[in-house]
Amino acid sequence: MEINIFQAILFGLCACLSSMPGMGGTTIGNYTLGRPLVAGLIVGLIMGDVTTGVIIGAAIQVVYIALVTPGGTVSADVRAISYIGIPLAIVAIKGLGLDPASEAGRSMAVALGSAVGTLGTVLFYGTATVNLVWQHMGWKAVEKGQLNKLYVVDMVLPWISHFICSFLPTVIIAMLGSNVVDLIKEYLPMDGIAMKTLFTVGSLLPAVGVGILLKQVVSKPTDLLTFFFGFVLAAIMGVNLIGAAVIGGFFAVIFYNIKLLQLRKVTVGSEGSEIDDDEEDI
Amino acid sequence: MAEKKLSKKTLGKAFRNWYYGHLTCFSQEHMQTFGYLCAMLPIIKELYHTPEEQKEALSTYTAFFNTEPQLGTVIVGVTAGLEEAKANGEAVDGEMINGIRAGLMGPVAGIGDSLIVGTLIPILLGIALGLSNGGSPIGAIFYIISWNVIMTLGMRFLFYKGYELGGKAVEILVGEKANAIREAVVMVGTIVIGAVAASWITITTSFEMLNDDGSPIIELQKTLDGICPKLLSAVTVIFCWWLMSKKKISPTLVMLILVVIALAGVLLGFFDPKLSY
Secondary structure (H helix, E strand, O other): OOOOEEEHHHHHHHHHHHOOOOOHHHHHHHHHOHHHHHHHHHHHHOOHHHHHHHHHHHHHHHHHOOOOOOHHHHOOOHHHHHHHHHHHHHHHHHOOOOOOOOOOHHHHHHHHHHHHHHHHHHHHHHHHHHHHHHHHHHHHHHHHOOOOHHHHHHHHHHHHHHHHHHHHHHHHHHHHHHHHHHHHHHHOOOOOOOOHHHHHHHHHOOHHHHHHHHHHHOOOOOHHHHHHHHHHHHHOOOOOHHHHHHHHHHHHHHHHHHHHHHHHHHHHHHHOOOOHOOOOHH | OOOOOOOOHHHHHHHHHHHHOOOOOOOOOOOOOHHHHHHHHHHHHHHHHOOOHHHHHHHHHHHHOOHHHHHHHHHHHHHHHHHHHOOOOOOHHHHHHHHHHHHHHHHHHHHHHHHHHHHHHHHHHHHHHHOOOOOOOOOHHHHHHHHHHHHHHHHHHHHHHHHHHHHHHHHHHHHHHHHHHHHHHHHHHHHHHHHHHHHHHOOOOOOEEEOOOEEEEEEHHOOOOHHHHHHOHHHHHHHHHHHHHHHOOOOOHHHHHHHHHHHHHHOOOOOOOOOOO
């Protein structure tokens, strides 16, 4: 399976829109087009195989389920994962004759997508660095009082940064993709240690994504119990994700009401206050 | 002199500039500063008429700015209201606006990162993953629609609330009631992520001890399944969490540690995907 130039250009455009900092704005770009699950659908549509795209996107999504960029430091680049990693994974899985829905297919996609995502952080720092040039122009414009030029600086010129750091790398790597698969086939037998390790890594990596998320939501050890509650729901009781969300929502409502009772106690205890009135309204 | 009032059109334009452009021209030096300038520009143009005044007013917003962009919309709204008050000669000056802005961006970023990126997105994605079984596009479509509708309406709400209520709007985000809601939402998120871990992480061992005749004495995976299904997945998640939160190791390094563990496990016969071309 090969990627043609037309498909590669579409991936390149998506990469420009979806990256952090991207040209689509974060709501539509980074947090929609940049999510591997959505990218799986889009890449699948472009390559004419939605099912494979979604399966691969979903598998990679778990690794990056909570990709936070606190203070602009990134551990993985979404444009690389989504529009370089996913097309390559589709080509690789098809080229190697794996079933995308199998454990092996998913592991392969996750290992490849994560490797590309980590290497892709270069693109993030590249884009941010080229943007310094436009920002410099922006400060000059402000100094001279040419305020309208700010729109060009903020929303037009960064396209150039993305042409260099998103579009070109995506198109070039996508075009070379099928050669890479041939090389893998030739030099790395599936039952060799390298490939066995690759597939094992692919099955281990989603744990990092969930770990990152836990790090954010767990503030005391008992919070881990909440996590295990969800885990047990799915692993032992066989509840699916939608069911788990509903059960979680039910407990959250109970929790919220208990909290409100506590708050009311505090306000009554302090002989009422102005805040009290506001609280009753809602 | 008639009181200056920002028109609906201008506020809408300011909101759209922020909604779209808050991070388009990002650099490590000035992250969302230019997005902020573009959001304030229509407002300043309407409130002040001479180029000197406009330049002077805009200089308030040239200081470094970075926050969680979705919730951060409330800050843009607050400063729009303050700028209007300033133009009407109330006791507000640029320095004060900047102080409020700088004071808000840290706390809002903290709440936004944990509530939006750490909770809302994982819940929506968790449900979407559940809908994606067998490669169905419904999950991705569900996520695209639900996320964009919630965020576009939510950001609009925050922007206009910020404009109307000024500093008080921040109560929506940090008040006691907001705290209770936030904790409850985080709880749903934690439960869903537990279910995601159980549904989507499949770590199995191939470790066996064999009798002389080749029949197995111990098949480790079966033993583990008897204790708790997916036990290895849970252990690996907790291990990664422990490395990152207790040992302060970066996610990239944790991934490398897993590569080493995978290699060691393969060499020892603990892991074996049992594949061939």
